[in-house]
Amino acid sequence: MTAQEGAAARRGGGDLGAALRRWRDRVAPADVGLPAGRPRRAAGLRREEVARLAGISVDYVVRLEQGRASSPSAQVLTALARALRLSDEERHHLFLLAGRLAPAGDRGSAHLTPSVVRLLERMADSAVGVFDPAWTLVAANPVYTALAGEYSGAAGRDRNLLWRHFTGMPSGVVHTPEQADRFERAAVADLRSATARRPGDPRLRRLVADLRRHSPRFADLWAAHAVGTHAADTKTLHHPEVGALELDCDVLTVPGSDARVVVHTAAPGSESAAKLRLLGAAGARGAGAHRHR
Numbered sequence: 002m003t004a005q006e007g008a009a010a011r012r013g014g015g016d017l018g019a020a021l022r023r024w025r026d027r028v029a030p031a032d033v034g035l036p037a038g039r040p041r042r043a044a045g046l047r048r049e050e051v052a053r054l055a056g057i058s059v060d061y062v063v064r065l066e067q068g069r070a071s072s073p074s075a076q077v078l079t080a081l082a083r084a085l086r087l088s089d090e091e092r093h094h095l096f097l098l099a100g101r102l103a104p105a106g107d108r109g110s111a112h113l114t115p116s117v118v119r120l121l122e123r124m125a126d127s128a129v130g131v132f133d134p135a136w137t138l139v140a141a142n143p144v145y146t147a148l149a150g151e152y153s154g155a156a157g158r159d160r161n162l163l164w165r166h167f168t169g170m171p172s173g174v175v176h177t178p179e180q181a182d183r184f185e186r187a188a189v190a191d192l193r194s195a196t197a198r199r200p201g202d203p204r205l206r207r208l209v210a211d212l213r214r215h216s217p218r219f220a221d222l223w224a225a226h227a228v229g230t231h232a233a234d235t236k237t238l239h240h241p242e243v244g245a246l247e248l249d250c251d252v253l254t255v256p257g258s259d260a261r262v263v264v265h266t267a268a269p270g271s272e273s274a275a276k277l278r279l280l281g282a283a284g285a286r287g288a289g290a291h292r293h294r
Contacts, residue, residue, distance in 0.1 A: 017098040018066040024085040025051055033086070033140055046085075053156030054084035073099050076203065083139060117255055117262060125281050126274070128248075128265035134195040135208050136162040136188070136261070144281040148240065148265065149173075161208070163188055167216035175237045183234070189222040190229035195259065197228065230254075231261075243276040 026045035033046075033054060041047075048066070052059040057077055064070035065081075073081075078099055082092040096102055121129050121142040128145035130138055138152055138160045146153065151171055158164045165172060166188070176184060196205050212219040234250040246267060253262040267273035 018068045020098055021066050028086055051084050055080035056157035075101060126278055130263045132261045132263060134199060134259040135205050147280040167212055167219045173239045185222060187231040190227040191231035194228050243279055246273040246276050
C-alpha cells in the first residue's frame with residue numbers, strides 16, 4: 002500500500018460501517034434470490050441476510066457496521082463485496098476503508114453490469130441466474146428464484162452449484178446418466194479454467210480442495226486436467242408446484258467480467274414453456290409485493 006493509500010485508509014476507517022449500511026440498504030432481497038419474508042420497515046437487505054450471503058456471523062456484521070470490529074480479513078471483505086453486489090471501484094473503496102488493498106486476483110469478478118441487470122429484468126419467460134467464477138449464485142430473476150427453490154435462503158457453499166451437485170445436496174434437477182456425465186465433465190473443466198485465470202483466488206483453491214476431499218467423482222475428473230468452458234446443458238427439473246419441466250440451459254459470458262449468465266428456456270409452445278410462464282408470474286407477484294414494502 003502506498004503512503005497516500007494508507008492515509009486514505011486511516012481517514013476512511015470511521016466510514017466503513019456507514020458504507021456497509023448504505024450498500025446494504027440499496028440491495029433488494031429479490032435481486033440476490035432471497036424470499037421477501039416478513040414485512041419490512043425499510044428497503045434493502047437485513048443484517049442477517051448479508052451474513053448468510055457472505056458466510057459470516059450476524060454479530061460480526063453488526064460490529065463492522067457499528068465500528069466495533071477492526072481489520073476484517075481480505076476473505077471477509079471479498080465475501081461482503083460479493084454479497085452487496087459492489088462494482089470493482091466500490092470493492093476497491095471497501096478495501097481501502099478497511100485499511101487493505103483489494104487482491105489482484107479478486108478484480109474483474111462477477112459484479113453485475115447494468116446490461117446484465119437489464120437482462121435479468123427483461124427475460125420474463127426464462128429463468129436466468131448469474132454465477133461467479135466458482136459457480137456460486139450471485140443474482141437471479143424472479144423466474145429462476147421460483148424455479149430453483151433450493152437456493153432460497155441458502156448461504157455460503159449452499160449457493161454453489163458445483164458443491165450442491167458433487168456432494169449430493171437436494172435438487173429438483175434430474176439428469177440421465179449421459180447428461181450427468183456431460184455436465185460434470187464440462188463443469189469441472191470450466192472450474193479448472195477459472196483457477197488458471199485467477200491463480201491468486203483463495204476461495205477457488207478452497208472450493209477445489211474441499212470438493213476433492215468430499216467427492217471421488219470430482220477428484221477423478223479434476224485429475225484428468227481437462228480445461229474448457231461449460232456452455233450448454235439439457236435437464237429435466239421436477240418442481241413441487243408445476244411438476245416436471247424439460248429445459249435447455251445456455252451459459253453466456255459477460256465481456257470484462259467472469260460472470261456466467263445461465264439461461265433456462267423451454268421449447269416454444271411446449272407444456273414446459275407454459276409452466277415457466279406460470280412460475281414467472283408467481284415470481285413477479287412476489288418480487289412486486291416485496292418492492293412495495
